[in-house]
Every structure is written in structure tokens, then in C-alpha cells.
Amino acid sequence: MTDLELLNGLAQGDPSAGRQFVDDHQLKVYNVCYSFLQNEHDAQDVAQEVFIEAIRNAGKFRGDAKLSTWLYRIAVNRSLNHLRDNKKRRFWKEIDSFFNFKVASDLQSGSEPNIASDKLEQKEQQLLIGEAIKSLPEKQRTAFTLNKLEDLSYSEVAEVMNTTLSSVESLIHRARLGLQKKLRNYYNQS
Amino acid sequence: MKRLSVKTENKTKMNCNEAGTIIIDMLLQAKPGELPVGFTEHIANCDSCRNLADNYHEGFNHLSAGRRSQPDPDFYNKVLAEMQDHDEKATSGKGNINRIIRLSPALVSAAAAVLLGIWIGGSLLGNLQPANDNATALQTSERPELLQAYADDLHLNDETTVTIERFLIENETTETHDSK
Numbered sequence: 001m002t003d004l005e006l007l008n009g010l011a012q013g014d015p016s017a018g019r020q021f022v023d024d025h026q027l028k029v030y031n032v033c034y035s036f037l038q039n040e041h042d043a044q045d046v047a048q049e050v051f052i053e054a055i056r057n058a059g060k061f062r063g064d065a066k067l068s069t070w071l072y073r074i075a076v077n078r079s080l081n082h083l084r085d086n087k088k089r090r091f092w093k094e095i096d097s098f099f100n101f102k103v104a105s106d107l108q109s110g111s112e113p114n115i116a117s118d119k120l121e122q123k124e125q126q127l128l129i130g131e132a133i134k135s136l137p138e139k140q141r142t143a144f145t146l147n148k149l150e151d152l153s154y155s156e157v158a159e160v161m162n163t164t165l166s167s168v169e170s171l172i173h174r175a176r177l178g179l180q181k182k183l184r185n186y187y188n189q190s
Numbered sequence: 191m192k193r194l195s196v197k198t199e200n201k202t203k204m205n206c207n208e209a210g211t212i213i214i215d216m217l218l219q220a221k222p223g224e225l226p227v228g229f230t231e232h233i234a235n236c237d238s239c240r241n242l243a244d245n246y247h248e249g250f251n252h253l254s255a256g257r258r259s260q261p262d263p264d265f266y267n268k269v270l271a272e273m274q275d276h277d278e279k280a281t282s283g284k285g286n287i288n289r290i291i292r293l294s295p296a297l298v299s300a301a302a303a304v305l306l307g308i309w310i311g312g313s314l315l316g317n318l319q320p321a322n323d324n325a326t327a328l329q330t331s332e333r334p335e336l337l338q339a340y341a342d343d344l345h346l347n348d349e350t351t352v353t354i355e356r357f358l359i360e361n362e363t364t365e366t367h368d369s370k
Contacts, residue, residue: 052276
């Protein structure tokens with residue numbers, strides 16, 4: 001079944017088309033979501049939402065991009081939305097834990113004396129890469145993640161982000177500079 | 191970004207700062223380039239830089255640790271179940287209620303804090319104005335006695351006071367006549 005036939009089947013509510021569509025693309029969608037969210041449970045939830053949106057909007061797909069590009073686009077947008085919602089949720093959670101005096105207990109549990117300091121430093125250095133990528137501006141982060149973690153070419157990233165090739169080059173270049181600066185700062189401090 | 195190939199100068203000794211920069215460049219660049227002279231030697235002899243390189247690489251690999259290579263055979267059914275759940279929520283408005291319930295501990299805490307603040311503020315202000323409270327309390331029943339007591343304190347009915355007042359009034363009248 002071609003992409004077009006698949007989409008026609010989806011638009012008409014054909015269950016076999018739905019199953020094939022999900023089975024064909026689930027790995028790609030899940031892995032994109034995971035690259036952004038860095039959490040298996042969240043990636044699974046968001047991947048499901050991506051397919052729900054795609055199945056419901058199959059009739060609106062104009063066919064001016066590849067089906068996989070369209071799915072990537074939905075996956076990236078959904079993942080970024082999830083991260084934004086998480087930020088808001090974290091804000092409320094912090095308020096909640098402040099009033100419940102959980103902050104003190106969290107701090108206590110994080111400073112277990114039996115964890116050796118070199119192990120902590122090792123963990124810190126490993127987590128630093130992820131944290132540095134997280135702190136990049138959204139567009140730089142998207143371009144860098146799609147290129148470096150999803151192995152998409154610059155032109156594929158441009159298609160997914162609906163922008164020009166030169167913009168993607170610039171975004172990835174700036175993302176690298178930002179990451180170098182952050183990692184060097186850490187390296188110099190330590 | 192500085193390319194690694196540019197850095198291949200004839201250096202035999204490399205310090206940790208230079209090695210750290212190269213480790214980061216290697217990690218972030220798209221295609222691995224030629225290793226600069228002295229880097230391999232430095233890494234072989236410096237535990238700290240070797241650990242840093244290992245940890246950064248492990249950290250980068252960790253970003254892909256949860257990726258799947260095998261599809262979940264039950265994924266389509268999960269999507270269908272989620273779709274049904276979405277539809278049910280949309281018809282019953284359960285989603286909004288859930289959101290309110292999820293936020294309620296924080297909202298209740300914030301509201302309680304505001305009320306507590308108002309109560310503490312009110313108590314503090316009340317303690318700063320004790321005289322007003324007494325005056326208000328005395329206004330109704332004890333007012334004539336209180337006024338009398340004030341008058342006594344000021345010696346309003348005292349003969350001396352009356353004499354002084356009369357002297358001042360008369361003196362003022364004479365002064366005005368003189369000025370005319």
C-alpha cells in the first residue's frame with residue numbers, strides 16, 4: 001500500500017490501513033519523541049498522541065511533503081508542547097512541594113553520604129550533555145536533535161522544520177557554539 | 191566552530207585545557223576528523239582528561255539509550271484505546287475536571303497562604319492600634335464620665351484657668367483698640 005492509499009484508507013476509517021500506518025511508522029515516531037523527551041514513558045504517551053492526531057487529520061494531508069516528514073513534524077511539535085506543559089506542571093509542583101515542605105526531604109534524599117564524590121562527578125558529567133542540549137533555544141535544539149540524534153540530513157531537517165537549508169545550517173552551527181560554551185564553562189570550573 | 195583538521199599543528203605537549211576543548215569538539219562535530227598531534231598521548235597519560243572524554247561520550251550515548259529498535263506489537267491497540275479515551279473525555283468534560291483536581295493541592299495551598307497572610311497582617315495592625323479600640327469601647331456607656339475626667343485633667347473648671355482666660359480675652363481686646 002502506498003502512502004497515498006494508506007492516507008485515503010485512514011481518512012475513510014479503514015482499520016487495516018490504520019494498523020499498517022501505525023506499525024510502519026511507530027519506531028520512527030517513538031524515537032523522535034524519545035530524543036526530545038529523554039523519558040520512555042513520556043515518549044510512549046506522546047507517540048500515541050502523534051498517531052491520534054495523524055489519523056484524525058489524515059484527510060487534511062495535502063501531500064506536498066512526504067508522509068514521514070509530516071509525521072516527524074507532528075512528533076516534534078507534540079514533543080515540544082509536552083516539554084512546555086511539563087515546565088508549567090513543574091512550576092505548580094514546586095509550589096505544591098514548597099507548601100508541603102517536601103523540598104527539605106528532597107534535598108535530604110539527594111545528599112546521601114554513602115555515594116562517593118567521584119561517582120557523583122561522573123554522573124554529573126554524563127548528565128551535563130543532556131542538560132546543555134535542553135538549555136538551547138527551541139529552534140536550535142530541534143535542529144540539533146534531528147540532525148545529531150535522529151541522523152537526519154540538513155535538507156531533511158529543513159523540510160521537517162519547514163524552513164530553508166541555510167537557516168538549518170545556521171541553527172545547528174549556533175547550537176554547537178552554545179553547547180561548546182556551556183561544556184567548556186563546566187570543564188574550566190571543574 | 192574550529193575544525194579539528196585545522197588544529198593539526200606540530201605540538202608534542204598538550205595541556206588539559208587544550209585537550210578538554212578537543213574532547214568537546216569531537217563530541218559535537220558532525221564527522222570525526224583527524225586527531226591533533228599530542229592529543230592521543232595526552233589522553234593516554236592524563237586520567238582526568240580520559241575520564242572526562244569517557245563520561246562525555248557515555249553521556250552522549252545515554253541520550254539514545256531509551257530508543258527502540260523493535261516495534262511494540264500492541265502499539266496499535268494502545269493508540270485505539272487512547273483514542274477512545276480522548277473521545278470519552280471530550281464528551282464528558284472529564285479532562286477539565288482532572289486538570290482542576292491535579293492543580294487543586296497547589297491552588298488550595300496558595301489560597302491558604304494568602305488567607306494566612308491576611309490574618310497575620312490583620313493581627314499585627316490590630317496590635318499597633320490599642321488606644322482606638324479602648325476609645326470605641328468607651329464610647330457608649332462611659333462617655334460622660336470620661337469627658338468629665340478629661341475636663342478635670344485639663345482644669346477647665348478651675349478658677350485659675352477662668353481668670354487667666356478672662357485676662358487673655360481682655361488683653362486681646364485692648365490690643366485691637368490700640369492698633370486702631
